[in-house]
Amino acid sequence: MKTKILMLRTNKVDPDPRVEKEASSLIKNKNYEVFIHAWDRNGKYKCRKEELELPNGKVPIYRIGIPGNWGKGMKNNIFPALKYEISLFFWLLKNIKNYDCIHACDLMTGYPALLPVKIFKKKLIYDCCDYYADSQHGPNFIMNLLKNMETKVIESADATILCSEKRIEQIKPAIPKKVVYVHNSPNLEDFNIDNTNRRVCKSNTTKFKLVYVGNFCVDRWLIELLKSVEKMPSVELHIGGFGDYLDEIERIASKNNNIYTYGKMKYEDVLILENECDCLVALYETHLKNHIYAAPNKFYEALAIGKPLLMLKNSGMSEVVSAEKIGAVMEPNFESFEKSIFEIKKLIERDQTLKSRMINIFNEKYNWKIMENRIFELYREVLKS
Structure with a gap:
């Protein structure tokens, strides 16, 4: 039976080179079935299933349309973000039998996944594309709250993926169970x-x-x-x-x-x-x-x-x-x-x-083949544990 991997991203994945490369690499392994859940900030619809065409095949993608303010900061996006978080949480519960492992690519997808992962014993890989508190502007108490939330996600995950070795400093005081470095290299x-x-x-x-x-x-x-x-x-x-x-x-x-x-x-x-x-x-x-x-x-x-x-x-x-x-x-x-x-x-x-x-x-140092092998080894270790 194939292992079902659900990738979560807070953009439309149209495009998202990192997510697309990782998904394309994972479907090379015929033991994995990969699908994606994404947030379309330009649309307004409940949930739409489409197909994402990747170099190694097609991957189902579920896009949820909740209008949001792309690139205008946390303050201008707080209500759409909360609506998305709630929607994603209930979608994960509703579809709990359809995935074995969650590959969450940011805090806003990793945090809603914590409860379903814990209750239903799913695997969680946290791909820290951007450390959320450091990518926003806001009051100190909000930034500290976000850091605490991300620390919780990192320490709850079976493994954490960082996009450079330098970022291990950034995620302190979080102590990940396992760290793998996957750089943003193109696959030429x-x-x-x-x-x-x-x-x-x-x-x-x-x-x-x-x-x-x-x-x-x-x-x-x-x-x-x-x-x-x-x-x-x-x-x-x-x-x-x-x-x-x-x-x-x-x-x-x-x-x-x-x-x-x-x-x-x-x-x-x-x-x-x-x-x-x-x-x-x-x-x-x-x-x-x-x-x-x-x-x-x-x-x-x-x-x-x-x-x-x-x-x-x-x-x-x-x-x-x-x-x-x-x-x-x-x-x-x-x-x-x-x-x-x-x-x-x-x-x-x-x-x-x-x-x-x-x-x-x-x-x-950075060829995608090197990164791809790191992803393969990571999934082998996480899924057998």
């Missing part, structure tokens, strides 16, 4: 970016091309990035994604012939676009504590395709960029931005081994 075997003749980039100029594809949310230095590129006509910005700043980004881009927007993109197109540009951007502002421990997808994508990276000083993985000399680390101001672009241009000209060095670092 699922895509054919080197051998495709298809172009995604909207420009064929020789200008220096920056690229960012991701969430248009606060604390990513996005508006500042666009306004900085405005002042540098020899530089282009290619920006794709969705979120709270979409309208503002479109407005700024419409006034500048060196800023190109792409909207929401398929992941393969993201990788192709990044491969066609000169430098990836991941500007996580560190006044949000979670960004000090961040493991941005862009960092791993840059390594995988051998493109230099621009990051903000002291943000997650920026120390690797500096130590390995694979990009530039900047202060959050225009002068530092301009200087860092110059540094990266010189790095590309001077270091002919840059691309191969970056790909070697990726293959030795």
